[in-house]
Amino acid sequence: MSSSAAAEATSEQSQTDDVGREQAYVSMLYDRLDAMRGRARELLTKALGATSSTHQERSQRDHTVQMYADQVAALDAVDSGLCFGRLDLAGENGASQNGGASRNGGASQNGGAGQDGAGGDGQPAEEHRYIGRIGIFDEDADYEPLLVDWRAPASRPFYLATAAAPEGVRRRAHIRSVGRTVVAVDNEVLDLSIAATADRHSPYEGLTGEATLLAALNAGRTGRMRDIVETIQAEQDRIIRADLGGVLVVQGGPGTGKTAVALHRAAYLLYTYRRELSSRGVLVVGPNETFLSYISQVLPSLAETGVLLRSPGDLFPGVSARGRESAATAEFKGRTVMTDVIAGAIRDRQRVPDDALEILTDRGSLWQDTLRLDRATCEEARERTRRLGRPHNLSRPIFDTEIIHALSLQVAARIGTDPYADDPLGGDDAPGDGQLLEEADLAEIRRELRADPAVATALDWLWPILTPQQLLTDLYCSADRIASAAPMLSIAQRALLYRDRSGQWTPADVPLLDEAVEQLGVDDRDVTQLAEQRRRQRNAYAEGALEILHGSRPIDLEDEIDPEILTAADLLDAGLLGERHEEREYLTTAERAAADRTWAFGHVIVDEAQELSPMAWRLLMRRCPSRSMTLVGDVAQTGDLAGTTSWGQVLEPFVGDRWRLTELAVNYRTPAEIMELAARVLADIDPDLPMPRSVRETGVPPSLVRIDPDRLATDLVEAARREAAQTGDARLGILVPEGSLESLGAAISAAMPEVAVGDGADLECRAVVLTVRQAKGLEFDSVVVVDPERIVAGSPRGRSDLYVALTRPTQRLLVLYPGELPAILAAPETTAA
Numbered sequence: 001m002s003s004s005a006a007a008e009a010t011s012e013q014s015q016t017d018d019v020g021r022e023q024a025y026v027s028m029l030y031d032r033l034d035a036m037r038g039r040a041r042e043l044l045t046k047a048l049g050a051t052s053s054t055h056q057e058r059s060q061r062d063h064t065v066q067m068y069a070d071q072v073a074a075l076d077a078v079d080s081g082l083c084f085g086r087l088d089l090a091g092e093n094g095a096s097q098n099g100g101a102s103r104n105g106g107a108s109q110n111g112g113a114g115q116d117g118a119g120g121d122g123q124p125a126e127e128h129r130y131i132g133r134i135g136i137f138d139e140d141a142d143y144e145p146l147l148v149d150w151r152a153p154a155s156r157p158f159y160l161a162t163a164a165a166p167e168g169v170r171r172r173a174h175i176r177s178v179g180r181t182v183v184a185v186d187n188e189v190l191d192l193s194i195a196a197t198a199d200r201h202s203p204y205e206g207l208t209g210e211a212t213l214l215a216a217l218n219a220g221r222t223g224r225m226r227d228i229v230e231t232i233q234a235e236q237d238r239i240i241r242a243d244l245g246g247v248l249v250v251q252g253g254p255g256t257g258k259t260a261v262a263l264h265r266a267a268y269l270l271y272t273y274r275r276e277l278s279s280r281g282v283l284v285v286g287p288n289e290t291f292l293s294y295i296s297q298v299l300p301s302l303a304e305t306g307v308l309l310r311s312p313g314d315l316f317p318g319v320s321a322r323g324r325e326s327a328a329t330a331e332f333k334g335r336t337v338m339t340d341v342i343a344g345a346i347r348d349r350q351r352v353p354d355d356a357l358e359i360l361t362d363r364g365s366l367w368q369d370t371l372r373l374d375r376a377t378c379e380e381a382r383e384r385t386r387r388l389g390r391p392h393n394l395s396r397p398i399f400d401t402e403i404i405h406a407l408s409l410q411v412a413a414r415i416g417t418d419p420y421a422d423d424p425l426g427g428d429d430a431p432g433d434g435q436l437l438e439e440a441d442l443a444e445i446r447r448e449l450r451a452d453p454a455v456a457t458a459l460d461w462l463w464p465i466l467t468p469q470q471l472l473t474d475l476y477c478s479a480d481r482i483a484s485a486a487p488m489l490s491i492a493q494r495a496l497l498y499r500d501r502s503g504q505w506t507p508a509d510v511p512l513l514d515e516a517v518e519q520l521g522v523d524d525r526d527v528t529q530l531a532e533q534r535r536r537q538r539n540a541y542a543e544g545a546l547e548i549l550h551g552s553r554p555i556d557l558e559d560e561i562d563p564e565i566l567t568a569a570d571l572l573d574a575g576l577l578g579e580r581h582e583e584r585e586y587l588t589t590a591e592r593a594a595a596d597r598t599w600a601f602g603h604v605i606v607d608e609a610q611e612l613s614p615m616a617w618r619l620l621m622r623r624c625p626s627r628s629m630t631l632v633g634d635v636a637q638t639g640d641l642a643g644t645t646s647w648g649q650v651l652e653p654f655v656g657d658r659w660r661l662t663e664l665a666v667n668y669r670t671p672a673e674i675m676e677l678a679a680r681v682l683a684d685i686d687p688d689l690p691m692p693r694s695v696r697e698t699g700v701p702p703s704l705v706r707i708d709p710d711r712l713a714t715d716l717v718e719a720a721r722r723e724a725a726q727t728g729d730a731r732l733g734i735l736v737p738e739g740s741l742e743s744l745g746a747a748i749s750a751a752m753p754e755v756a757v758g759d760g761a762d763l764e765c766r767a768v769v770l771t772v773r774q775a776k777g778l779e780f781d782s783v784v785v786v787d788p789e790r791i792v793a794g795s796p797r798g799r800s801d802l803y804v805a806l807t808r809p810t811q812r813l814l815v816l817y818p819g820e821l822p823a824i825l826a827a828p829e830t831t832a833a
């Protein structure tokens with residue numbers, strides 16, 4: 001046997017030994033996981049079977065059921081890849097160390113805790129710390145950790161340690177599994193003193209767990225994003241574990257893992273700041289529904305279910321904005337001038353009559369009369385109300401008081417000047433002069449006026465209570481209203497706002513609805529009154545309960561007051577006891593937050609943040625008064641006209657310059673050959689923008705293929721079929737210009753099986769046809785980009801759209817261009833069809 005063959009055989013044997021050893025440990029962990037799940041299931045079954053007669057008991061039962069159901073779901077979610085890493089750390093004098101799951105050569109009685117003692121072979125003692133999706137502790141051994149949660153501080157060296165800064169790590173192992181079976185162990189030796197006896201040394205110093213990472217990056221995609229917990233890289237880990245407070249901006253080119261980092265950061269924050277965040281929740285905003293469904297499995301696979309995922313169109317409770325409108329209209333609605341337009345629209349609803357308003361009051365048997373509200377009186381009441389500066393709806397009571405006061409003086413004057421008036425207030429002794437009415441009489445007149453339907457109708461006309469939906473619909477559907485509310489806009493700009501009543505809410509309307517509520521105000525007096533009434537009822541009940549407690553005290557205690565013995569009555573006051581009996585609604589934090597416009601989230605994460613308009617930023621900042629935010633995006637990929645190309649510009653109005661910028665520079669998705677082509681487009685957008693460095697090459701250059709403009713659909717179908725045939729069961733993304741989606745989507749669907757088209761497409765299908773906007777944030781094994789020239793021409797930000805399209809593939813790229821190759825792509829690889 002040659003020496004190299006012998007070395008290979010030794011290495012294979014060592015890999016087999018590693019796999020066998022780790023399999024034993026991992027199987028023990030699965031036994032523990034099964035036991036934990038069994039217990040959680042038992043408790044769930046018990047909770048489900050519990051009888052409950054009162055509402056209080058029922059809601060408590062629901063809460064318990066929800067808690068155990070969540071536990072079972074979380075334990076189910078970590079079944080795949082439960083344990084994925086091991087750190088071999090230099091031990092201290094053979095003593096057991098806390099903070100790390102450790103293996104005693106895989107053979108201890110309890111199957112886990114302990115560490116290799118100082119070996120007889122003179123090697124220093126080593127602690128083996130296992131890293132996984134959740135923490136598992138050994139109940140029989142003083143809760144020694146058997147598996148350390150990846151988010152715990154003890155796991156950090158797994159992601160950060162390097163040969164230059166090993167942090168006490170001698171060896172790091174990535175354990176790869178399929179289901180519960182360990183299939184490979186990739187060792188990296190970080191302690192150079194033992195490198196000579198190393199199992200394997202990483203040839204790529206910049207990456208952590210290179211072999212496992214490349215295996216993950218090369219794997220076929222499924223149409224759903226996967227978590228990257230096994231292979232988080234150091235630059236990503238620093239962002240994931242950054243402090244909770246303040247605004248953190250993560251700028252990074254395509255494929256640098258911004259989305260992955262954002263989601264793992266949500267899981268990390270919930271784990272580390274559980275107390276602060278569990279009641280306030282975390283909001284993750286993504287660009288659209290398709291994207292949210294693409295990322296929807298990442299957090300559950302990390303056993304986190306308490307995050308609210310929302311697209312901008314769903315950030316206003318009760319409205320699901322799915323309408324479409326032109327890019328120009330959407331852009332215009334995103335401008336901050338819309339706050340003034342809304343203010344103008346509200347002012348226009350605070351009306352005064354041209355001359356006077358006649359009110360036919362009806363006081364039943366008491367009197368009937370016509371009162372008159374002239375323009376000047378109404379104007380004065382309006383000005384006095386406006387001067388107080390309260391939101392429109394909340395100003396209505398003030399306005400009412402002003403008008404009722406004016407009307408009551410009129411009534412009083414009439415009573416006073418009409419000696420035959422059948423005055424109900426004064427009886428036989430009614431004063432003959434209005435001036436002589438007493439305050440109590442005037443108060444009675446005001447009360448009667450308030451109750452009068454004709455007066456109420458007049459008040460509604462003068463100062464109507466409005467919902468934001470009403471305000472905006474009435475505005476959009478009337479050219480006159482738009483002109484009056486927005487004199488500062490040009491005629492063309494006003495025309496952008498106009499639509500008919502059948503129009504649906506669009507994502508750009510959502511921040512405007514939110515703005516409208518802010519300016520209108522919500523009249524929540526009924527809700528407050530109800531809450532107060534409930535509180536009084538609870539306290540009355542509690543006081544009764546305390547009386548009973550007091551009355552049932554043992555007699556001898558009453559006689560002989562012992563300060564050491566406390567009764568319930570001493571410990572609780574009625575208010576406190578009342579609170580305990582409050583019938584809580586046991587909704588999850590995410591459910592409560594979703595239904596409440598005024599909810600203040602503990603942390604907000606925005607993906608593709610460069611796309612948000614200034615108005616959308618205003619809405620998001622309201623949802624996060626603490627300004628604890630993570631914003632991830634790429635200013636080179638901005639496609640929406642309302643989006644930004646400068647983080648400073650967007651954030652300045654809200655936090656000045658108090659935000660931190662961090663950058664990601666490595667592209668994990670797109671192979672180097674494809675990025676070379678995309679680089680030409682990036683340079684055309686802005687030569688100063690940095691190009692992320694691709695982590696791998698595939699040896700497959702992108703294909704640029706000319707097609708006949710008159711046979712676009714036919715040639716596309718043929719090319720798509722060929723691509724599908726060549727790539728086996730790979731996911732194929734076909735990206736077409738805006739406006740061609742329907743026709744090209746229909747042609748491809750007719751010719752190929754398992755094709756999904758457009759908004760809400762099932763990404764698990766073999767082939768998906770989308771516009772570039774719809775493909776934002778997504779990726780496919782193989783991508784066909786159709787008609788790059790039209791993609792560029794389709795919008796003032798068309799070059800960014802093309803850049804996004806070219807950077808979606810993980811393996812292969814085919815560009816089909818009718819006619820001439822666009823100059824922006826001029827490349828040596830051109831092939832004629």
Ligand SMILES: Nc1ncnc2c1ncn2[C@@H]1O[C@H](COP(=O)(O)OP(=O)(O)OP(=O)(O)O)[C@@H](O)[C@H]1O
Pocket residue numbers: 213216217226227228231232233236252253254255256257258259260261634637668669776777778779807
């Ligand atoms: N550390 C990692 N380990 C394994 N895979 C990774 C890692 N980082 C990123 N990836 C993978 O790279 C791909 C791109 O990641 P992601 O979608 O988060 O990038 P992005 O920066 O949001 O891209 P874009 O801006 O183009 O939408 C995904 O498949 C992701 O799982």
